[in-house]
Amino acid sequence: MAAHLGILYRGVVLLIWAAACAAQSLNSSLFRSSGTSWKSLDLWEVPLSEVNTSSGKSIVHYGSVGYFDFCDQVEVALTYTGSVESVSIRPLSYDIKPTVSGSEITFTLSKPRNIVIEVNGDIWDVLHLLSNTPDLEAPTGNSSSVIYLGPGSHSFPGGSINITSGQTLYLAAGAVLRSTVHFYEAHDAAIRGRGFMYQPPTGGILAENSSNILIDGITILTPGGYVVTLGQSKDTTIRNLHGFSSKGNGDGIDVFSSENVLIEGIFMRNSDDNIAIYAHRWNYWGSTRNVTVQDSSLWADLAHPINIGTHGNSIDPEVIEHLTIRNIDVLDHREPQTLYQGTIALNPGDDNLVQHVLVDDFRVEDFRQGQLINMRVMYNEKYNTSPGRGIHNVTIRNLVYNGSHSNMNVLVGYNEERPITFVKFINLKVNGKLVYDTMPKPTWYMTSDFVPMYANEHVKNLTFVLE
Template structure:
């Protein structure tokens, strides 16, 4: 049993949580066993469904069933999520009920979604990039999945009364309730006396599938700690706070309907990984994941539907100080009912100017963006203020669907007197590669430097495609038109020589020059992130000699994972490649004990 004093929980609460676990954990075991029995002797398919505890709001707009091929249909419970829309005439707006269902599987699973409204006229499953085949029979949509997906099933064009479905991978290495290093919540509704769970160094907070916790989770000045599982943080004042901490992991959790604040805040921390998070918010300033003055952060495979910025990256704000660098967001789906899917740079430190650098956004689906105010439009907003310098930003394989109201790109060196005390220092080095937009609601994009001393420099678009039309060298256009006219976008005189390249053009006349550090330290059995950075716009990366448990993402240059080898020093050769050639560098990687 955990020590209540070390967890921030009363002993009674810990005992109650553990007691609920014992009763409900057997339900998961029984469900898992039933799934195995239905899966057949090969055991290649598996389905796990979790209950929603009494007292947590559900939604009856849809009924959801799932099964493995040849197995029995199993009911998947449906949570009630909330989503917001701003009325441009009043600045406020209605809050709508929406639906969320979740299960775990491996192999193949068949899904049937039935609308309570009756016969379906039209249906779609998004992201559209997944191109998931489906059939409609009366009031039911059926489809098959062979890999984990986060989806929106939309009936008759309704974006609010839709079903969000999170088909997760099967959990591996889930901790047990008697592990002394685990704060364990089993299925059931849980609340702590002070509405906060403080996770100490070296501990894991585990929310089992079917567990719903109504308390904020805090990592404050700790190391080597995590929150994992398939449970839900519900109606919390803020969701998860990570501050002044190192080696923190967040994996598999849903943050549902926070009463206030952000789903995840990362402040002045290092080596943070957020993976497979699902976030829904409807309140004012209901951001998804905000990162302040932090380094070596990975956001991977998240689903964000938020009532303010889905992903926001800043330097100084509140009590967080320092540069912000080496932030990777990949394999994710963003839906901003208000403000930006991606927002970078607004907040900083006028008295001691800071730098935001080495940001990578890769393999992202933007499902929606709706913002009436021109100052806050942009699916990708790069807006340094407060004397921030923003440099070395890469956005690649970005697919933007037909959003409701806003701009594709808003790139401004800004001085917004509502939020800033000084103008940003500038933007230097933005590479947007393989970006598509398909839709009719986008306002013209904006690229505006503040003045000659606060300019936007070295911006390269490569293979930009808008409504099926490539924008760049070789396209058909009047000779006196700019490429920005064809987007369309407005770029002022303080945007220095933007380039629009086709997919085969060389991005540079020189091979890359690696700029990332030649030394790094990982902690055994803890999350680790190291981003290879290089000049001259490399298009691929590699690393040889990595210790067990670490992998290289060749598209982004991110080395990540959990070091599993014995402690010691590893000599790793990292490389960056463009059309001219390949640069290499030796990385001395030390793996230390926790």
């Protein structure tokens, strides 16, 4: 195993103190309810990818991942090898203030959080510290409906396991699964727990032609494909998932032709889109409706944190609609290719119509390279057989960006028949400045100049307001 529980990664030692909480955790000795002593937390080494824009190859960096459960409050102490010039704990919106004394960094978590501890501005050699509340309903063994994987390494013949209707695959704390998990034509089934999936060969979790699927609490490191693929399924919940990828096209969660999807409380750091929402592709057919992504943190080492619309069915056009994206922290976005930029990207092709989208409480930190917003009704010859039909009725409320690396933001309709219509920004704030139509400005300036944003002649009813 390239990285294993128990390693000390690059001189980082993490100690945890927990009060008033006897909890299940990565190992049974991690917490003491009395809170009288410090205990060490084992870390995983995780590869992370940076694209070399000269060769197209990946430059591999290594960070670390630690996970534990707790309730009440914990104090965290890290000892760092070398001098500590600066420490940033992200998302910045959590306002966690560390104390630095020599090489020791300390801070307190008042509740479970998924955070990144960045020392001396190094975005690669970081600690991703993930946490959750204890699973008080954890099974203790196999039953007629539960496949229980206890602490230790597990794999299944052929590198995958299919979970059938009514079954739950449970990964206990300390369990490490090396196989892909597949739901196919299943209903009322789940994978949950506090364990890890490590380098599953053909992707992390695939749910296809299924309904009432639950994915909860798992951490997935560097799958051989997407972290989660959801295809032509309905009534699916993905909760408290942590996913890391470093290979090309290493998407986080991709939703195809599915309805009634809830994604919440996740942390994703991926080498391609963190969340992608599409209609038809491959063997998945039909529109996508009623998708909610909320209460999550996203870090895209390449491509988009949120990407909507690319793939569809030009012969029998589909709709991607009724999407809600709220309470999101974007920690990073780096995309050198102009066609694939945007922390929020609505890019319908293949005669897709994207409509009825709400983005609410979306906080973007200073990313490396890209755009804050990209909305294009597009025809991409690499992926599409026709342009998209349009983008309609998008509300973006309480979008906050603090940074200096956003390129010109873009809203571009394809033509008069394939436009962008009724886009409203409410309380848009860029580097502390509210942007709205009645703001003090020269009369010959457009409001969009203050984002800045380019909107072409096929964008109708674009407004910026305060509430």
